[in-house]
Amino acid sequence: AAAEKGGWASFMAKEVAEQPEAVANTIRGRVQDGEVVIPELDGLDDLFVGINRVIITACGTASYAALVGKYAIEQWARVATDVELAHEFRYRDPVIGDDTLVISISQSGETMDTLMAVKYARERGARTLSICNTQGATIPRESDAVVYTHAGPEVAVASTKAFSAQITALLLLGLHMGRVRSVLTDTAAVAELASLPEKIASVLEKENDHVTQLANWMADTRSVLFLGRHVGYPIALEGALKLKEISYIHAEGFAAGELKHGPIALIEPGQPVFVIVPSPRHSALIHSKVVSNIQEIRARGARVIVVAEEGDAAVLPFADEVIHIPLAGAMFEPVLAVVPLQIFAMALATAKGLDVDQPRNLAKSVTVE
């Protein structure tokens, strides 16, 4: 096993470090002459034209990638998109039919809950597309089409490189769908795909030691909260899930705007809160809303750790710690912002003496309902 880890302390550490490659491999061969063209979807334009609705279904970490996909598909392909946990989807009478595209996301392609949701969608006449990391797995075989993520085998139970590859595949799919539906105007996004791997590498290089040290200081912490807005919201959920999964610490992610409707009552002096801050360049409004949220929790004694774009000076006066990510398009920030949260969870679990690859009670792939 030591040899398979290639010198890394754990599979998770290796897989976190492999993210630039996982993302690059997922993009490779899918950009042609300044446009996203996914060869596997050749001749399948019918999947995307004449639909009124997209439902993305998944479990666990893949469901948070799905939430990022909702923003990307709505923005670029202009079709109403919802995310449904696979195990909730078919235990009611959902409104779906032949005008619905159901996208499933699964690293393993074998998660029973997700498989059953896909089968159910097909029976109801929906069109189905699978985003999967495992060639020839059951879910892609049961779907009309598949877009593979090329993250390589993921061994650690807590998903990392599969997650960033899933978001990448959804960004590609959103851009592909926008082109096929003739509504895509954002050409800058296509150009930006190429620089994503090196930006992830830069986060790994610049923030690994800083975030590890932070986690070491916080090894006795009993609860950590995560806040995000827009595509930072799913990243807040994922940051909390990573911590729960491998360090057994109570953690919760919230939409920052939801704070005042309840969660702010949890803030007491010393409570650590990670805040994913969107770039002010994309929306000064969204940025300023998140900065006010930071002020609100800081005034109540929270210990604020921000994940913000390099050069975002507005957050500095209110942050106890700042983790930087490089400048990137709005839809690309999640792939960068999640990296320090993965490192944090891993370092904290390690500081507590836990096995980060094999957390208690969890399985890599849940093949029962």
Ligand code: G6P
């Ligand atoms: C399990 C794993 C999670 C994973 C989820 C979905 O619960 O512990 O890490 O996110 O299944 O797995 P999938 O293979 O469908 O992406």
